[in-house]
Amino acid sequence: MTAPRKIATSLARHCANSRVGLYIHVPFCEAICSYCNFTRGLFDAARARRYVAAVVEEIRLASAPLSVDTIYFGGGTPSLLEPEEVTRIIDVCRSSFSVSGKAEITMESNPESATKERLAGYRAAGVTRLSLGVQSFRDTELVMLGRLHSSVAARRAFTFARAVGFKDVSLDLMMWLPGQKVLEWLESVEELIAIGPDHASLYLLEVYPNSPLRDEMIRAASTQAPDDVAAEMYLSALVRLDQAGFQQYEISNVARPGHRSRHNMKYWMDGQWIGFGPGAHSTVGEERWSNTSETSVYLDRLEAGSDPSCAHQKRSPEQQLSEALFMGLRLTEGVDVAAIGDRYGVDVPTRYGAELQSFIDDGQLVEEGDQLRLSREGMLLANEVMAVFV
Ligand code: SF4
Secondary structure (H helix, E strand, O other), X not given: OOHHHHHXXXXXXXXXXXXXXXXXXXXXXXXXXXXXXXXXXXXXXXXXXXXXXXHHHHHHHOOOOOEEEEEEXXXXXXXXXXXXXXXXXXXXXXXXXXXXXXXXXXXXXXXXXXXXXXXXXXXXXXXXXXXXXXXXXXXXXXXXXXXXXOHHHHXXXXXXXXXXXXXXXXEEEEEOOOOOOHHHHHHHXXXXXXXXXXXXXXXXXXXXXXXXXXXXXXXXXXXXXXXXXXXXXXXXXXXXXXXXXXXXXXXXEEEOOOOOOHHHHHHHOOOEEEEEOOOOEEEEOOEEEEXXXXXXXXXXXXXXXXOOEEEXXXXXXXXXHHHHHHHHOOEOOOEEHHHHHHHHOOOHHHHHHHHHXXXXXXXOEEEEOOEEEXXXXXXXXXXXXXXXXX
């Protein structure tokens, strides 16, 4: 296999002075949720064993003298992996890269597979942060979404996480579910606050065409609330989370002080990361590539000693500038336009000022010296503002 070696050389050149994140995509789930649009398939133990061997090999072959300060297991459902399998993957990350002793190592986990023994095994493997896919504390909503867990299982998983020593736990919640009312959504928010995680991610449900959820909505003549109600759900949840001591730091993310997701900050702050596993994306300097998203093709390629990546591109300076601006605007502190302009040799106010002015005049964008940020109301129109940079 030659391509990963070339990648390793390129990585070492681009990342000499910066810390890199590693993303490991685990493409299995116990059942497929009715709204899901991610790269995943049904869990099968024999296939999972092949996957672990393949991803370990992929990481080993990309080995390079790079400083790594975050590792993120995403999916799919990473918590379907056995603790010994997670240990193998973390160990090969450590032997292939220079992983900091203080690295943040996150694992996404579904409540139904988060037993106390399993979570203790992940802690022992080196996982430092748990992200629990709760989505709702209302059982009728969980059933509609095709989730396998109940609200009781979600609470139990959180209790287990704390009991085995996780000091960094995040919960995901989903709003704007079909037929959901503002007060019903806020019940889940209140429950989250009562449980007391360190971090929370709040997403608006996106109903994809051809998803089973879309079919079910048509059958049941059920719809999502109008946009102004979705806006009310978003803003009222953030007000409650502010009151409860969380700080919003990104459009969809809040954290207690010191508990931001360091890995995800790399996506928003023009950082660098290498992805392993089916469908994983990597961005290192001007280089960007992604792996085949077909798990069977991914396994066949690695078992045959070939490169699992399928799309490579060199990002132009223009593209890097545009991404640094629109990804950075997702953060509540926004972007330092002078610093980004210096990095890419562009005067940002001269280039984009005229188009941005109407958003500033309407209060969606706020200018504070060189800092440009979205107001909270502006976050509801983030896509329109960010389109200026694309
Ligand atoms: S657990 Fe996540 S990745 Fe798996 S099917 Fe459900 S939404 Fe998709």
